[in-house]
Amino acid sequence: MSHISTGVEYALHCLIFLAALPPEAEGASVRDLADMQGISTEFAAKLFTRLHKAGITVATEGVKGGFRLGRAPERISVHDVVLAIDGDKALFDCREIRHRCAIFGDSPPQWATEGVCSVHAVMLEAEKRMRDALRSHTLADLVNRTATKMPPQTASEVVQWFGQRRESRKGPAAPAPGGES
Secondary structure (H helix, E strand, C coil): CCCCCHHHHHHHHHHHHHHHCCCCCCCECHHHHHHHHCCCHHHHHHHHHHHHHCCCEEEECCCCCEEEECCCHHHCEHHHHHHHHHCCCCCCCCCCHHHHCHHHCCCCCHHHHCCCCHHHHHHHHHHHHHHHHHHHCEHHHHHHHHHHHCCHHHHHHHHHHHHHHHHHHHCCCCCCCCCCC
């Protein structure tokens, strides 16, 4: 079982797509983001509800509405996304096993139980380092890493794909008032 859920991975990939949209774009719909990632719309909607609550995304209304980033990619850390999707859960849950050593019977000595458990101390250090690493990387970093890997035309293809999807949601143009039916 992994500590960081698959939802975090999908959320980060969706946020990378949102960061790539031009400023004039009205956002991307949950359905389009789900389709782009090959996940269910329901799953994507749950992710975006959490991202929205955390202020990472904002919703735009209307036929062409959807989600946009709630703040600049440089101000969204990977840790922010982990907290939004998975919550603030501990990496390790110490069960205080040291209290149950068979040789101590029902009364473990003070030296064995005082202070933080040695195993737990290592896990706390590991968790701190992991969180520090997640805080040190931003969505902008991920966008830049992705951009250096992909051919230049791919970014424009992604933007074009989302634009075509948005336009198709508008449907046929309504006739002008007083025009022929």
